[in-house]
Amino acid sequence: xxxxxxxxxxxxxxxxxxxxxxxxxxxxxxxxxxxxxxxxxxxxxxxxxxxxxxxxxxxxxxxxxxxxxxxxxxxxxxxxxxxxxxxxxxxxxxxxxxxxxxxxxxxxxxxxxxxxxxxxxxxxxxxxxxxxxxxxxxxxxxxxxxxxxxxxxxxxxxxxxxxxxxxxxxxxxxxxxxxxxxxxxxxxxxxxxxxxxxxxxxxxxxxxxxxxxxxxxxxxxxxxxxxxxxxxxxxxxxxxxxxxxxxxxxxxxxxxxxxxxxxxxxxxxxxxxxxxxxxxxxxxxxxxxxxxxxxxxxxxxxxxxxxxxxxxxxxxxxxxxxxxxxxxxxxxxxxxxxxxxxxxxxxxxxxxxxxxxxxxxxxxxxxxxxxxxxxxxxxxxxxxx
Numbered sequence: 001x002x003x004x005x006x007x008x009x010x011x012x013x014x015x016x017x018x019x020x021x022x023x024x025x026x027x028x029x030x031x032x033x034x035x036x037x038x039x040x041x042x043x044x045x046x047x048x049x050x051x052x053x054x055x056x057x058x059x060x061x062x063x064x065x066x067x068x069x070x071x072x073x074x075x076x077x078x079x080x081x082x083x084x085x086x087x088x089x090x091x092x093x094x095x096x097x098x099x100x101x102x103x104x105x106x107x108x109x110x111x112x113x114x115x116x117x118x119x120x121x122x123x124x125x126x127x128x129x130x131x132x133x134x135x136x137x138x139x140x141x142x143x144x145x146x147x148x149x150x151x152x153x154x155x156x157x158x159x160x161x162x163x164x165x166x167x168x169x170x171x172x173x174x175x176x177x178x179x180x181x182x183x184x185x186x187x188x189x190x191x192x193x194x195x196x197x198x199x200x201x202x203x204x205x206x207x208x209x210x211x212x213x214x215x216x217x218x219x220x221x222x223x224x225x226x227x228x229x230x231x232x233x234x235x236x237x238x239x240x241x242x243x244x245x246x247x248x249x250x251x252x253x254x255x256x257x258x259x260x261x262x263x264x265x266x267x268x269x270x271x272x273x274x275x276x277x278x279x280x281x282x283x284x285x286x287x288x289x290x291x292x293x294x295x296x297x298x299x300x301x302x303x304x305x306x307x308x309x310x311x312x313x314x315x316x317x318x319x320x321x322x323x324x325x326x327x328x329x330x331x332x333x334x335x336x337x338x339x340x341x342x343x344x345x346x347x348x349x350x351x352x353x354x355x356x357x358x359x360x361x362x363x364x365x366x367x368x369x370x371x372x373x374x375x376x377x378x379x380x381x382x383x384x385x
Contacts, residue, residue: 010125011134013176013183014118017081018141020173021114023149024084024107025053025343030150030247031157031165032229033240038162039097043230044355049101050226051347053108057340060112064333073121073188076113078181083110085173092166115142116336119317124188135321136262136314143258143310147251151244154229158240201330206323206380211331211338213376214316217278218342219349220369221309223362224288226347227354234359236295246302253306261311270322271382274315278377280308282370289363313339 028035028049036046087107094100119135126134149169157165201207224231232238232246257277265273284305291297320331346369353362 009183011137013180015138015141016176017180019145020084020176021111022142022145023169024111027153029226030153031162034157034162041097044351047226047347047351049104051344053104054340054344056105056108057112058337060109064113074184074186078177080110080113081173081177085170088166088173089170092163116333119332133262133266135317136258139314140258143251143254147255151248154244201327204324207331209380210320211334213373214335215338215342216369216373217312218339219346220366222343222346223350223366226350235292238295246299249299250302250306253303254310257307258310258314270315270318274377277308277311278374281305282374285367285370289367292360292363
């Protein structure tokens with residue numbers, strides 16, 4: 001009975017871990033201004049916390065998948081979350097920018113393990129027919145990180161300082177470690193990742209196209225998302241509370257979008273759900289570009305964008321697992337890797353545009369990336385059996 005209850009609650013424990021991971025990755029975006037002034041560096045330099053962190057994540061995800069594929073899942077995931085909690089607490093005490101960057105790179109070098117391995121672990125604890133909805137549910141953690149945690153980070157950092165915000169993430173991480181250790185069943189071992197596995201992944205045309213889609217989707221979003229706060233201030237005169245509202249809208253709509261995707265994916269299929277969510281992202285980022293300067297219209301555009309962003313990422317995971325179930329451990333890890341490549345590329349492009357005062361161009365560049373992604377999604381329509 002206890003084991004059955006543990007398995008029922010295990011996806012929720014995994015989802016809560018994704019909230020901590022999402023906060024750890026996205027936190028600087030919610031307090032760029034406070035970090036910039038507190039550490040006496042420029043906004044663009046502060047944005048490099050996200051760019052360099054994403055580079056570490058993109059390298060770390062596949063390497064970690066290879067090195068840890070034989071490690072028992074509960075041990076692996078709880079240790080990973082414990083490191084995230086401790087490094088967030090350490091970030092709160094960082095004396096300068098260089099120290100904060102070093103701690104962040106350590107944090108994300110270890111944190112690269114969590115999200116792809118949580119998705120792979122889900123496949124071990126639910127029936128095959130529930131896999132799609134369960135993976136989508138676990139990725140709900142990223143939506144909640146954006147919907148609730150990013151606005152809270154913005155609120156806390158603007159009133160009590162960025163150190164307090166990092167401390168709060170650390171405390172939340174400690175709670176998540178305890179929940180995961182309590183409810184995730186012991187003895188779960190995934191399929192070992194051999195060197196040959198990576199070769200098989202690269203030779204699979206559909207997997208390669210799906211990975212390219214993820215890269216384009218994330219690149220487009222992070223052109224704007226990394227600098228969303230400063231862009232709202234410069235383009236629409238938004239203050240901290242107004243910026244927090246936009247982050248809340250983005251995340252809350254992401255929550256709604258992935259909740260809908262979780263309900264429809266088992267009947268619609270991952271491809272159709274992916275087309276819908278990517279189209280919503282394109283509509284939202286196009287609206288941001290066209291309506292830049294009007295806070296209400298930018299807020300409405302972010303709502304549309306939010307409806308698609310989390311669901312799209314979840315559908316990518318589901319499609320990768322369905323494309324080659326035997327390669328799922330490697331392909332899902334590579335998906336996380338290219339996701340972070342997209343973050344690094346997008347934030348670097350956004351930083352370059354912001355540094356050159358090309359503020360309006362950020363939205364158009366972001367929309368162009370998403371338009372290419374949507375084209376590829378349509379082209380990868382599954383063949384009818």
